[in-house]
Amino acid sequence: MQHQIKYIIVFFLGSISVLAQERDKDTIDTQVVNVIKPYTPTISDAFKVKEVPTVNQDTTLKKRPVRYNIFSIPVASTFTPAKGKAADVEKEEPIKLFDNYASLGVGTYTTILGEVYLNHAINRTERVGGYFSHHSSAGGIENLLLDDNFSLTQLNANYSRKLRDYSWKVDLGFSRQVANWYGLPPVSFNQTTASMIDPEQVYSSFYAGGKLNFQDGIIKSGKVKFRRFYDSDDSGENRFIANTVLNIPIQGETINTEINVDYIGGNFNRTFNSNTELNYGNINVGLAPSYQLTQDDLTVNLGINMVYLNDTEASKNKFFIYPNITASYRLVNDLLIAFAGIEGGLIQNSYHDFVQTNPFVSPTLIVAPTDQRYNTSLGIKGKLSNAVSYKVSGHYIADEAKPLFRANSVLTGATEDYQYGNSFQVVYDDVKTFSIAGELNVDVNRNFTLGLKGEYFGYNTDTQAEAWNLPDIKGSAFIDVQIDRHWFAGASVFYVGERKDLYSELGSLTMPIDTVITLDSFIDANAHLGYRINDQFSAFVKGNNLFNQDAPRWQNFPVQGIQFLAGLTYQFDF
Template identity: 40%
Template sequence: MKDFMRVNVYNTANKPRFFGSPNNVILGVLGLFLAGVSSLSAQEKDSTDLKNKEGIGTEVVNVVKAYTPTISDANKIQQTPSLSDSITTATKEIDYTIFSVPVASTFTPSKGKATGLKRAPKEQLYNSYLALGVGNYNTALLDFYTSYDFSRDQRLDVMLTHHSSQGGIDQVELDDKFYNTALQAHYKMSDRYMNWGIKGGFQHQIYNWYGVPADLYASQELAAIDEKQSYYTVFIGGDIGFQDSYFSGGEVYYRRFWDAANSGENRAVLSPKFEFPMGNEWVNLDVMVDYVGGEFDRTYFNGETPIKYSNLMAGVSPSFQLSGDDYSVTLGASIVYNQDLENSDGDFFFYPNVHASYDVIDEFVTVYGGVDGQLKQNSYYDFAQENPYVSPTILVRPTDQKYNGFVGVQGRFLPNVGYNLKGTYRSVSNAYFYRSNSYHIGMDSQIVNDQGYAYGNSFEVLYDDVSSISVFGEINVDINRNFSAGVNAEYMNYSMDDIYEPWNVPNFKSSAFASYFIGKWSAGVKAFYIGEREDFIDNPTWINPERYTLDGYFDLNANVGYDITDQWSAFVKANNITGGAYNRYVHYPVQDFQILAGVSYKFDL
């Protein structure tokens, strides 16, 4: 700014000075400030006009290095600050007394109560059970069970069962009743490191060889036949188990079995088990000693010479298991030595024990396979339980199951529908089969035997080397806790070495079941089908040998139960509902439609 104002000030001494009164000074400073602001505003306007004419332009920014933030490690301060308080105060003791003044009040305190959850009433449990039933064919049923706890670690279980029928099958000439009564007791004791138990029992069974050929014997001959057979069994055994020990446990068992035909048998089994660590896994070692010996009073055909047998086997079976999230593998083997004590003949047997499974789709598809084998100790008791119409003149020897190879797949179609499909190939030496004995019909029959089982109404045991292929499949359904059902079927094909056919063994069998519970009601259905079987009777010289084909049969059974009270229940059982006295064995028809009704009672002893 070029123009300015000059002010001349004169004092009282008439000398010029550049000072004025305070008001004039203020006005001068204000004028200078306004002039400066006007000058700056004009310059900014000129600069703005220049930029508008030239344009903003472009600029380039170069990033030399990307920004990489880092976080330093946190370090805890280890030094503890020292406090130096120069001011300290001493605690002053105060003596005082409480002056209580009673105040009238109507308030009464009460304890608070927590809100409880509603629980279902606890089910009453009883330690004893008794069921009684009767049915047609003069059938009687008894089931009794009780469990008594001496203490938390000691318990005694007792069971008594009875099932009998007075018979009455149509077109059967001989007595066809049966009787089966068994009593068992089991004492158990356990503590923190071990548990053990002892058991024993007695069983009495009565059966009749009623399956004589029709129209072959006169009524006088039939009346002279003593067809009754009685079996008696006494057994005692014990078991023991240890925790955190190389000796994990074992069992010991002895059984005496005899019959009304002066036959007798002893069976003794000892089976300790061991576990040894190997890295992070364990090796199992099962040891077995098994003895069976017995005697039959005579041979079937013409001898009074008794039949004796005595067999001892001992073996070890080591095994090792590997498993992961989706697989499991068991590697093992068995070495068994068998000694025929009666004939002074012994031999070693070796068997594989390899099983493996793999989850292709967890819970839905699992493939499995393996190969194993065993030396099976057969006994007169086992034969009589499987077929009570065997004659007390049979041969008893062990069965060599050389190998049993199998592959399969199992899993679920749906969360509540399971399946299993399995194929098996077996090679067995001394496999046993039941075949009808020859008839006793006069001296020409070459049978010097008039016992009640010598009229074509009993069975012998034959042995042969067999190879077989089988296919097995099953489906199980569990809709909920109240309903379940299942069905299975198996087809078998046999290749025999010496005998013509696998006598009395079907090539096909199937079974199905269903059970349902609703409220106080329960119901169940069981059905099974057994395919055709073959039998052969090689008889007296003047009667041609006969080959029988037994038709397949279907058997449907059902049961219904109703809980009258918490302790009382009623039940009805029906067997062979479809009817028909089919033949289970040659000349052995079964009872037709059977029905049995009864009640059960639960209580405490």
């Protein structure tokens, strides 16, 4: 190995010498270097021993048997396990529900309250039903010169049938209401003068109608209703209403379209201060298509309301177009939902509707429709939990020819029973209304419900000095509690703020003397308590006007004080 290394070094140095000869100025001489290094073996120098061990194929392995022994020793025991038994749970028997009921109650001021509601299934597809109700009082308000008794009786019968693709219902009804113009103003009226006045007015109404609903198809529903309304002064009114809702498919989208026909016609024998007959009548035909757009949390209803008005008495026609746009957006699921809208419409006023609001009107009214140019709304609503919901909203409404109730003048030389300042007329004005409302509803379960609502109003009139008899604040609250299986209770409170009205005297040779009257606010608190004797009989007690407030709802028309009523309710099936 040393010789090999030596030869390599000599060869390398000789090569360098040859190259060095080409350099004339190179002075390095050639030398021989001997490198001596002891041998150090590495793993790569080792070689494997190629030897395979032999195995004796005759060798066999045998498994030795293993034996296990258990030493069982009996133990004496007197324990005997008892059989399992489920615990008894007292199951409350559910309250049986009935389709029919009858109720009768009597109370102070000789008050009678009776109701009968009937609903019977003839077979799987047919039903017949109806109801009868009566509420009356003999009156008895202190310091009145005229009778103040009242009564309201209603009767209805209906028949319905539900088939596979559609259902329909027809009904007939009649009502009779007795009221008195007992609100004489505080002027020099004595018992002798009052004895010459017959303040009783009787309103009667007959109606017939029908409804039709389809499960599928373009026509979704339709309804018609005819009402004849008249009073004991030979005033009368006819009204016919027809409504149809269509779902019209256009290129894969659905356009909801509502068609309305509303006819009204009536007459009064005279105006308030003359014997001139007063007639009115008009027909409205409306078309209101709308389209609903939904995208994620946003829902928008885009529509328009077109109405054609034909005044049959004045022979005048007019066409109205109103916006019909609403939108809602879920800001935080069901917790917070924002909504807004702008809508409008032609409101058909009627003698019947005026009486339902104020039964002390005189049969000398001007009846005309209200043009609600727009009704804008903005607010939020949602659920604070599964049982608590809320709503806060604001409105700005512009009404042209809005009806306002105002007291009639005291007419010198009165010949009619309603000309002593003890009745009301309807005046019309362009009114803009701003309101803010809030409400809270709690519905824990069927055993507890609570509701609160309040609203503030601001009015701007055009020709009238005030928005007559419209309150600035309205509020209400109610609660219903099922205490246990037998006891139940409830209460309601209504608050109405101040209103303005006008007192005037009108003589043949004198100018009217007008005085603005402010009507005080009032609270109407009511409560009831009931006890379920068994599945069919219940007893109840009711109290009305619990704060015994005598503030008049209308000018010179005080109300009954605190009232109590008790009665029984019977539920049954045929």
